Each structure stands twice: as structure tokens, then as C-alpha cells.
Amino acid sequence: MSRSAPDGPAAARSPMTNPHADRVRAVRALGTRSGRRRAGRYPVEGPQAVRELVRWAPRTIRDVYLTPEAAGRYAEILADAEAAGLRVHLGDAAVLEAMSPDAQGVLAVADLPEAAREAARDEVPVGPLGAAALDAVLAARPRLVAVLAQVRDPGNAGTVIRVADAAGADAVVVAGDSVETTNPKVVRSTAGSLYHLPVVSGVPVADAVAALRRAGLAVLAADGTGDLDLDDLQDAAAVAGAAGAPGAGAPDARADLRAPTAWLFGNEAWGLPPEDRDRADAVVRVPLRGRAESLNLGTAAAVCLYASSRAHR
Amino acid sequence: MSRSAPDGPAAARSPMTNPHADRVRAVRALGTRSGRRRAGRYPVEGPQAVRELVRWAPRTIRDVYLTPEAAGRYAEILADAEAAGLRVHLGDAAVLEAMSPDAQGVLAVADLPEAAREAARDEVPVGPLGAAALDAVLAARPRLVAVLAQVRDPGNAGTVIRVADAAGADAVVVAGDSVETTNPKVVRSTAGSLYHLPVVSGVPVADAVAALRRAGLAVLAADGTGDLDLDDLQDAAAVAGAAGAPGAGAPDARADLRAPTAWLFGNEAWGLPPEDRDRADAVVRVPLRGRAESLNLGTAAAVCLYASSRAHR
Structure with a gap:
């Protein structure tokens, strides 16, 4: 040879x-x-x-x-x-x-990806290809989707894609003016998860939320200001699941963790702006039991997505 | 003036x-x-x-x-x-x-902190002051402790300290040859949590595990190779809690999430070495529902610590 x-x-x-x-x-x-x-x-x-x-x-x-x-x-x-x-x-x-x-x-x-290439030609980060990719994801009737709104730090974006994969999410939408998913730091920090589930970009947050809701998913915004406590939602889902009575025991019809759910996560520094929180069906806070004022994006997403995936079993 | x-x-x-x-x-x-x-x-x-x-x-x-x-x-x-x-x-x-x-x-x-100053004098990262600090923590009868073994990345160490605070842990032990907790990147990534709960360093992993066990805490190693599934432990704790029968329904007497617990987390790249896994009472894996091979350190710690804190309510 x-x-x-x-x-x-x-x-x-x-x-x-x-x-x-x-x-x-x-x-x-x-x-x-x-x-x-x-x-x-x-x-x-x-x-x-x-x-x-x-x-x-x-x-x-x-x-x-x-x-x-x-x-x-x-x-x-x-x-x-x-x-x-x-x-x-x-x-x-x-x-x-x-x-x-x-x-x-x-x-x-x-x-x-085609969406990124189209964006590169037009110098416009949002295009019809993003919406088409999201439609294809929704046609597969997803039960758990993570949506990142205006996330700028590549390590944070990659961490959320990785934990979404681990929790069994069906897709991730990197919406709005977020970091590009082909940024090398994003790719590295996903540890390969970028290739394990559909990761859609190039869709404005408002359009993504509207499409997810049309597809029958409840949209829950994760935010420290939330009026619903994730613990209460988990308790209600467990009680309702044990009783075998769908919907029974849920504290809020907008936020039954057993239903198909899209979680909306905001920017690592300033969280979700009010207009994005208002797009959600409910705003949910992760309980803070110590003196911490907040969780970082990756750990908050881990707790929320694993709570949903447990409720979906 | x-x-x-x-x-x-x-x-x-x-x-x-x-x-x-x-x-x-x-x-x-x-x-x-x-x-x-x-x-x-x-x-x-x-x-x-x-x-x-x-x-x-x-x-x-x-x-x-x-x-x-x-x-x-x-x-x-x-x-x-x-x-x-x-x-x-x-x-x-x-x-x-x-x-x-x-x-x-x-x-x-x-x-x-005194331990760090002592270490600086001796150029030995482990000293009696670390053990004394741990003894003081244990005298307060903690119910939830996070132990980091050989964690080198400052951002990861800080993230775990922050999520431990948020989950209501009583202390963090940064054990073995880990990054120093006064590294500026650690301090920044704790977002202030470094000052919210005791963070003990300068103790070898073996000594920390032995002291925690003597103080009555179950030591659970978080590792992808674990034979126990965190979901099963959470289910058992929920059933036992609902039945009001302490210990009943737990799949393994070594790993009742309702008991005082120390979680042992390994290095971000290579996990826990076998000798550290062997020190634990049980090795627990976070379920991976998608195609991901693992979680990163911060998100794994978030899921484990929040599971414990829910069981402790």
C-alpha cells in the first residue's frame, strides 16, 4: 500500500x-x-x-x-x-x-446548517428556514422542548443543550438574538449533544412561543419572579399521577408538569424581559432554600427539565 | 468637610x-x-x-x-x-x-481564610485547620453537604457552591487537591454564595468522607457508573414519606434520600476515581434519558442536591 x-x-x-x-x-x-x-x-x-x-x-x-x-x-x-x-x-x-x-x-x-448559511447570505439572523425547521420539529409531536431566549454566553447555551439531551427533551430552540449554535465554544460545551436532538435557531422568541403553543405545548417561563413554585408543581403532578386522574391536583391548569411542556429560559445576566415572561402560560420559580438570590442558567435548566421529565415518565 | x-x-x-x-x-x-x-x-x-x-x-x-x-x-x-x-x-x-x-x-x-494562610506558609495544601473547620461544620448537625473531590475548574467549583446554597445545603467541602476557593474565578462564579454557607477546604477526600460518616451522614457518590438510579431513590423517598413510615420503601438502606446526606462529586473531566467511589455508601447515577453520555458537574450537582432537598422537606 x-x-x-x-x-x-x-x-x-x-x-x-x-x-x-x-x-x-x-x-x-x-x-x-x-x-x-x-x-x-x-x-x-x-x-x-x-x-x-x-x-x-x-x-x-x-x-x-x-x-x-x-x-x-x-x-x-x-x-x-x-x-x-x-x-x-x-x-x-x-x-x-x-x-x-x-x-x-x-x-x-x-x-x-441551512438556516445559518441562509443567514450568512442575508446578514439577517432570522429567516424562514428557522421557522420551517421548527415546524418539522413540531410535526413530530414533542413532549419536552427547551427554548433559550437571547442567550449570549456560548458555554451556557451549550450546557443547556447538553442537559436538555440528558433529560430526554425532544428539541432545543435557540431563539431570538442568541449566540450561534455553531460557535465552537457552544459545540464543545454540548459534548456532542448538538447532534443528538434537533437544535433550531433563527426564530424570534415570539414566533417560537406561538408555534409551540399551537402545537399543544404549555409554555412555562423559568424565572425567579415566578408566582408558581416548581416544588408545588412537582407535588401536584405526583399526587395526580398516583391518583390516576389526569389534571386532578395540579395547582394551576396552565402548569401541569405531566402535559407536553416548553420551558423558556432567559439571558444568563438579565433573565427574561417582561415581554417574554408575558408570552408564557405561567412563570415558574425554582425554590431557593438558602441565601442564594438566583441559580445560573445551566443549573436552573437542569432542575426544570429534570422535573418535567420525571413527571412525563 | x-x-x-x-x-x-x-x-x-x-x-x-x-x-x-x-x-x-x-x-x-x-x-x-x-x-x-x-x-x-x-x-x-x-x-x-x-x-x-x-x-x-x-x-x-x-x-x-x-x-x-x-x-x-x-x-x-x-x-x-x-x-x-x-x-x-x-x-x-x-x-x-x-x-x-x-x-x-x-x-x-x-x-x-486561616486554612489557606496556613497552607501558604507550609506549602502543603492539607493541614489541621481544614479538619478543624470541618469538625465545626459537623458539630452543627448538617443534613445536606456537597463534597467536591479534585475539582480543578474554578467555574465548575463556583457553580456547585452556588447551587448548593440555592438547594439549602448546610456546607460545601472542597476536598483533596481541588482548586482554591479564593481563586477569583471561583469567587465570581459563586455569585456571593461563598459567603452564605461554610465552604471548607484543605481536607483529603478520605478524611472528609470518614468525618461525614461519623457524623451520621450517608455518603452518596454521584457517578454515571452508579448501580442506583436517582429516580428510583426519589420515588422510594416519596412513597415512604407519604406512608409516614421512615425507611419503608427505600430501595436501599444505604441511600434513603430523606436521611442526612453528603453528595460526593468528582472531577469535571474524569469523574470520581474508583477509590473515591468505593469510599461512598452507594454510587448513584442521574438518569440519562436522551443520547447524552453524561452531565457536566454543575448540572449533575443541581439535580442531585435538589432531589435531596425535596426529600428533606
Whole structure:
């Protein structure tokens, strides 16, 4: 087997060794938002995210890069990528490091979702493709959806996508003027969950709430100012569930945790603005038992989404 | 009232304007671990953390710095600080920015806790003062304690301290070779919770677990490999609670959520090592309903601690 065979198994080829090569520069350019919009592609960094990308969304992948060491250590990524017919390239540690300091020896380049590409053309972050994607999600009759409104911090957005996946949510809507879901920090902090459930962006908060409600979901805003206490809702759902009487015992018909539910979470710093709280069927607070004034976004979402998923069992 | 009166109200004095002054350099030097150890002090940055520090731990404070704008905007901090007899200094925006880019116009300098100071002298992160602090916590008969084992990321450590406070935990033990709790990123991410409940550090994991068990707490390790499912424990606690029969219905006598409980959480990247899992009375997994392989540390702690606090009501 020739070491330079262009279509041979990656492991048989020589690794790229020039960190200044055009291909390396082109990947590194995807680290910025403008670079991603120009190329219509985004980088997926690190073994965990790339493994899930290769497993769940291989048709969006343009190229996979691994160091020889990573190709040995993460043999399942290499095997899955080659089984999917993907273009796999070896590069030495300096090449992968030059592509991204967060690659940890493994990086893939994938196409931006259609909505993001359309947005890049128009320079308008909201478009019909976002609404169409949401309609497709709603057609599958979801029972638990997380909606992020104006979330700006990529780590927080990724954490919520990851915990929504873990709690068994059917979709996440990253609504309004939120961070882009293909931001590399979002991708990394989802730990692969970005490829596990539909994540819809490019829809204004008002439109997302209206569509979710039309689809029969109760919309609950999570906010420290809420007049309903999550503990009370959980107690009511447990009592009603034990009694086998649907709806009985719920403290508020707008907020029966056993019903299909969309949770609306606000910005990490300033929460939900009044107009977004007013869009919800009810505003629910997580009980604060100590002296803390609030929870951060990820932990609040964890408690709310797990409460719903328990009630849905 | 003289503009230079050294003991007059801060608002009546001229602000410091020299970002190169010795005092400013001395504060900035607290941004590094070695600087903090040398000085025996640490910086508390931002209005939220400083407000809680002034309110709950004023005797540990050496100095408070505010911009004139922040002194107006956060008048309650200024009032509380002056009521406590603290030394309050005004500095212009350039001075506060030079002290710390994360000050947002408000910064305090506080004494390191005794344990940290002792550790700084000895260059040994574990000392008798840690154990003594833990003994004091245990003498108050806590019902819910979070233990962090080898947690290195300051944001994660701070998030767990904050959610432990919110869930009504009685204390947090930052055990073993974890990040120092006076690291500025830890302080910021606790959002003031560092001053709301005892946070003990400088105790090896084995010693912390042994002391907690002697004090009558069940020690539950949170880990994805756990043979017990948190959902089952919550169901059993709810059934037993409804029946009024203590202990009845619990799936495992080692893990009755209604009992006083210490949760043991591992490192954000590699979890709990086997030897730490083995120290626990039981290993409990948070159910993963979607395709996620795991939760991150903060969200896992949120779900576990809120499950306990519900069972304790």
C-alpha cells in the first residue's frame, strides 16, 4: 500500500506536517464568525464532539483531521469515519494545534446548517428556514422542548443543550438574538449533544412561543419572579399521577408538569424581559432554600427539565 | 468637610486617579495564586460578590474600592460597608480596571481564610485547620453537604457552591487537591454564595468522607457508573414519606434520600476515581434519558442536591 495513495486508509498515509499550509490556515479561519460565514462551514473540535458528529450527522462533514496518536487512541472515530466514506486526514500535533488550540488532536469541518448559511447570505439572523425547521420539529409531536431566549454566553447555551439531551427533551430552540449554535465554544460545551436532538435557531422568541403553543405545548417561563413554585408543581403532578386522574391536583391548569411542556429560559445576566415572561402560560420559580438570590442558567435548566421529565415518565 | 479627610465618608473624598500607584499594583498582584499567598489576602470582584461579602463576612475585609459611579449605583454596598466601619476608597474607572479587569467598578480585598494562610506558609495544601473547620461544620448537625473531590475548574467549583446554597445545603467541602476557593474565578462564579454557607477546604477526600460518616451522614457518590438510579431513590423517598413510615420503601438502606446526606462529586473531566467511589455508601447515577453520555458537574450537582432537598422537606 503506497504511503501517498490519496484514497487509501488514512492510517496508511503520511501525516500533514506543515502548520502553515493553506489547508491549515483555511481551517483556522473557521475560528471566527466571519470566517465561518464566508466558508459556510464550521469546525468541530475534540474527540467527544467529533465522535458524536461522525456518528449522528456524517453527511454534514467535509473533512476529518486526526493526529496519528489520536487515530490510535480514538480508533472508533477513525473506523466510523472511514465506514461513512468521509475524507480523513492525518496531521501531526503541530498541524492540529495550528488548526485549533482546542482540537486535542481531533477536528472535523462540517457544513453550517441551512438556516445559518441562509443567514450568512442575508446578514439577517432570522429567516424562514428557522421557522420551517421548527415546524418539522413540531410535526413530530414533542413532549419536552427547551427554548433559550437571547442567550449570549456560548458555554451556557451549550450546557443547556447538553442537559436538555440528558433529560430526554425532544428539541432545543435557540431563539431570538442568541449566540450561534455553531460557535465552537457552544459545540464543545454540548459534548456532542448538538447532534443528538434537533437544535433550531433563527426564530424570534415570539414566533417560537406561538408555534409551540399551537402545537399543544404549555409554555412555562423559568424565572425567579415566578408566582408558581416548581416544588408545588412537582407535588401536584405526583399526587395526580398516583391518583390516576389526569389534571386532578395540579395547582394551576396552565402548569401541569405531566402535559407536553416548553420551558423558556432567559439571558444568563438579565433573565427574561417582561415581554417574554408575558408570552408564557405561567412563570415558574425554582425554590431557593438558602441565601442564594438566583441559580445560573445551566443549573436552573437542569432542575426544570429534570422535573418535567420525571413527571412525563 | 475636607476633601482629604482620611476618615470621612468615601463619597466626600476625591477618587484615586493613578492606575500606577503602589496600592493599585498591590491589589492587582492578588490576581495570581502566589500573590495571594504572599499577601495573605484575596480580591473579591464585582458588585454581586462584594455586596454579599460586605453583608455576611465584613470582618474579613481589609479595603473596599468603588468608582464614584458604582458608589452611586450600588449605594447599598457603600452604606453597608460604612455601617460596618470598613475602609472604603473611591477610585476612578482606570484605577479599578487596573486593579482587576473583572471588577466592574467594585472590588474588595479580604483576608484569606486561616486554612489557606496556613497552607501558604507550609506549602502543603492539607493541614489541621481544614479538619478543624470541618469538625465545626459537623458539630452543627448538617443534613445536606456537597463534597467536591479534585475539582480543578474554578467555574465548575463556583457553580456547585452556588447551587448548593440555592438547594439549602448546610456546607460545601472542597476536598483533596481541588482548586482554591479564593481563586477569583471561583469567587465570581459563586455569585456571593461563598459567603452564605461554610465552604471548607484543605481536607483529603478520605478524611472528609470518614468525618461525614461519623457524623451520621450517608455518603452518596454521584457517578454515571452508579448501580442506583436517582429516580428510583426519589420515588422510594416519596412513597415512604407519604406512608409516614421512615425507611419503608427505600430501595436501599444505604441511600434513603430523606436521611442526612453528603453528595460526593468528582472531577469535571474524569469523574470520581474508583477509590473515591468505593469510599461512598452507594454510587448513584442521574438518569440519562436522551443520547447524552453524561452531565457536566454543575448540572449533575443541581439535580442531585435538589432531589435531596425535596426529600428533606
